[in-house]
Amino acid sequence: MNFLDNSAIISYKNKTSPQNLEIHPSVISRTKRVLDIIGALIGLIITIIIAIPIAIAIKLEDAGPVFYSQIRCGLYGKTFRIWKFRSMIVNADQQKHLVFNQAKGHIFKNENDPRITRVGRWLRRTSLDEFPQFWNVLKGEMSLVGTRPPTPDEVIQYQESHRQRLSVKPGITGEWQVRGRSRITDFEQIVSMDLKYQQKWSCFYDIYLILQTVAVVLARKGAY
Incomplete structure (x- = not known):
């Protein structure tokens, strides 16, 4: 991960503060928050069940930590620490500059990233690496x-047109x-999808996307 100058982060947060972004209805929806809490509790129960076999598999491949955390930007650009089951080698962030970025724009992707472990590649294809994020959902960060x-x-590289995507909470899943x-490698396409989600949003649409996500994950489509 590239660490940023504190003044740069503060400057960006000022641009993406609630005063500069319109409040999206999903942010103040009590029904959405109730759905998040219920879903997070169910997800954390599943996470506890699968954590031991996943931990054993990770440890058998290398001696690194089971969990991986990284600083991400959430609602209005506020930073928080996201959690995942580790899918890459230890110190992978420090080796990022050695890997070719196949994506276009302000994202990083490589289909054959050599930093991903064998266990990690399986975790990503099944999306099991994402399950610790239910803790972030329960805390209200996601x-x-x-x-x-x-x-x-x-x-920090966002243009004016990109900042609107920060007017809703980040999600474990989405458009x-x-x-x-992972097949989507164009940042502008991701931004377009995020903005369309904001336009379409309703609690029923969230439930629809959750059901669609389950189907896609079970079919193991598009992940690497």
Whole structure:
């Protein structure tokens, strides 16, 4: 991960503050929050059940930590620490500059990223690596459904048209997860999907996207 100058982060947060972004209805929806809490509790129960076999598999491949955390930007650009089951080698962030970025724009993707472990590749294809994020949902930092949570070094490069995607909470799933997952390599396409989600949003649409996500994950479509 590229660490940013504190003054740069503060400047960006000022631009994406509630005063500069219109409050989206999903942010103040009590029904959405109730759905998030119920979904997070169910997800955390599943996470506890699968954590032991996943931990054993990770440890058998290398001696690194089971969990991986990274700073991401959430609602209005506020930073938080996201959690996942580790799918890459130890110190993968420090080796990022050695890997070719196949994506276009302010995102990073490589279909054959050598930093991903064998266990990690399986975790990503099944989306099991994402399950610890239910803790972020329970804390209110994320939602079950929302926009893709970007890193600070991505958002610091945002143009005016990109900042609107930060007016809703980031989600474990969303339009990008249902429409292509890792196969979507154009940042502008992700932004377009995020903004369409904001336009279409309703609690019923969130439930629809959750059901669609389950179908896509079970079919193992679009992930690497």
